[in-house]
Amino acid sequence: MKTLHRAARVERPNLRPSFSGFLLLTLLLFPLAAHAQTGSSPFDTGLTSIQTLFTGTIAKVSSLIAIVLGG
Numbered sequence: 001m002k003t004l005h006r007a008a009r010v011e012r013p014n015l016r017p018s019f020s021g022f023l024l025l026t027l028l029l030f031p032l033a034a035h036a037q038t039g040s041s042p043f044d045t046g047l048t049s050i051q052t053l054f055t056g057t058i059a060k061v062s063s064l065i066a067i068v069l070g071g
Contacts, residue, residue, distance in 0.1 A: 053059065
């Protein structure tokens with residue numbers, strides 16, 4: 001009768017990142033995210049001009065003309 005040998009247990013490397021690696025990555029990337037928030041948005045100038053268009057003198061005059069013509 002043959003004896004069956006168990007296969008040697010293969011140890012796998014721990015692929016889960018450690019807490020210190022996560023902390024290091026966070027500390028390296030956090031200043032980049034904070035620096036990205038300091039500048040103005042590229043849409044600020046466009047949105048400001050649209051806001052001025054709808055609330056400025058031209059909008060008031062055109063709404064007054066529409067009210068007069070509409071009765």
